[in-house]
Amino acid sequence: MTSDPSASGEKAGNRTFRDRYGEINSEADYNRVSSHLADELTRENTAEELALALAHHLIYVDELRSVIREQRRLIQAQEAATTRREGLIVEMSIQAATEVANKTATKAAIAIRRNLSKVLASNAAKAKHASSAKAADKVVMREYWADWQVNPERYDGKAAFARDMLDKFPDWCNSKVIEGFCRDWEKEKPVK
DSSP: OOOOGGGGTTTTTTOOHHHHHOOOOSHHHHHHHHHHHHHHHHHHSOHHHHHHHHHHHHHHHHHHHHHHHHHHHHHHHHHHHHHHHHHHHHHHHHHHHHHHHHHHHHHHHHHHHHHHHHHHHHHHHHHHHHTSHHHHHHHHHHHHHHHHHHOGGGOSSHHHHHHHHHHHOTTOOOHHHHHHHHHHHHHSOOOO
């Protein structure tokens, strides 16, 4: 590519084009600056020098246009590649999300089965316990406890109540368990 000799500043000194002629913001500015520059060039240069400068300028402009076309082509190719990459990224993201969703659904199904098994086993144990003799004893103990709440002078405290229940229900072997029942019943709503 050939460089523009007028850009070298050989005859213009160190000042830039804008320093010498000002901003070009309108067609009138363009015409004014063009006319001034033409006068200056014809005063300072021979016809041969002007023809050579014009030839350099035409080659320079042609090279610039060629570079601009190539840059536009590269930008379009980049944009197309970016669009393809974005499409692939979206496709891969959808695939990954689908895989994660499938794995999560599988894990959730396994967890639901486990929880269901636990709930069924727990319900079976509760049903078995509810039908046991100790469960029936506990219901009767609860009635004694409710009566004690109405007549507090009957027992000095939970320990005395628990000892009396152990005498009445010999299958129970630990007064601490019965005292725990009392604490649980106290937390419940009062029986009417």
